[in-house]
Amino acid sequence: MRIQEMFDLSGKVAIVTGGGRGIGYFISKGMAESGASLVIASRKLQNCQKVASEIHHEMGVKTMALRCDLRSEEEISNLVDVVIKEFERIDILVNNSGSGWLASTFEYPIDKWDRVMNINVRGPWILTQKVASVMKKRGGGKIIFVSSIMGMRGASEKTQPAIAYNASKGALNAITMDLAVKWAPYQIYVNAIAPGSFKTEMTSYYDMEEYNEVRDIVLSSTPLGRQGGEDDIKGVAVFLASDASNFITGQIITVDGGSTVVAH
Numbered sequence: 001m002r003i004q005e006m007f008d009l010s011g012k013v014a015i016v017t018g019g020g021r022g023i024g025y026f027i028s029k030g031m032a033e034s035g036a037s038l039v040i041a042s043r044k045l046q047n048c049q050k051v052a053s054e055i056h057h058e059m060g061v062k063t064m065a066l067r068c069d070l071r072s073e074e075e076i077s078n079l080v081d082v083v084i085k086e087f088e089r090i091d092i093l094v095n096n097s098g099s100g101w102l103a104s105t106f107e108y109p110i111d112k113w114d115r116v117m118n119i120n121v122r123g124p125w126i127l128t129q130k131v132a133s134v135m136k137k138r139g140g141g142k143i144i145f146v147s148s149i150m151g152m153r154g155a156s157e158k159t160q161p162a163i164a165y166n167a168s169k170g171a172l173n174a175i176t177m178d179l180a181v182k183w184a185p186y187q188i189y190v191n192a193i194a195p196g197s198f199k200t201e202m203t204s205y206y207d208m209e210e211y212n213e214v215r216d217i218v219l220s221s222t223p224l225g226r227q228g229g230e231d232d233i234k235g236v237a238v239f240l241a242s243d244a245s246n247f248i249t250g251q252i253i254t255v256d257g258g259s260t261v262v263a264h
Helices: 024-032 045-059 073-088 111-137 162-186 199-206 211-219 230-241
Strands: 011-017 037-042 063-068 092-095 141-146 189-194 254-255
Touching: 011 073, 011 111, 024 037, 024 045, 024 092, 024 141, 024 230, 037 045, 037 073, 037 141, 045 063, 063 073, 073 111, 073 189, 092 111, 092 230, 111 141, 111 162, 111 189, 141 162, 141 230, 189 230, 199 254, 230 254
Parallel strands: 011 037, 011 092, 037 063, 092 141, 141 189, 189 254
Antiparallel strands: none
């Protein structure tokens, strides 16, 4: 197979949760640029509709926007049912939707812990289970979790007072490795991307004066000296979604400018 063919997603159908903004938006663009038909789903339908329309007009691929609150099993089931009805297949699932809550670890509210875990772990697991059942019948597929380097290490209260978020990403890493083994006989590949700090809406607070110190700590501990952007993430996602990664499963690929290899 020639290298261009290996990365070609033409004829494939990809679901990207949380694809209406941030890292999910970057990944959605990458999938479409490689030729995949695209389903963008999140709690905020308007964001999904805007991005789906933009991508369709710019790249000519078929797109669909759907509301899906990952706290609702009914909405998750509806997402899968609608995609199957419209496209008759699901080849790629990118579990990108996520949520966090900042609070002192000693006073971290249990209702916020539950909210983060429901959106970041329980919901993606239910969606993955349903999509994998479809993939199994069709002979395989590619599942990608968007984790975080914060699921692989600890952090100070100053830079990351988000224990539930960090724990949820660690759970996704464990799920990735376990499902890769369990579903390999069905040619269902399961991998994860663990981003470091990216310049998105989620990190826009770095520009506020009271968070300048946090920004400086993050950047000083990143060998490449900057936050990530669109081109830094979409290539990795397309690689894991394509035939180019057909001997890779159960891996957590860090995309962090080198920050995880620095001795802190």
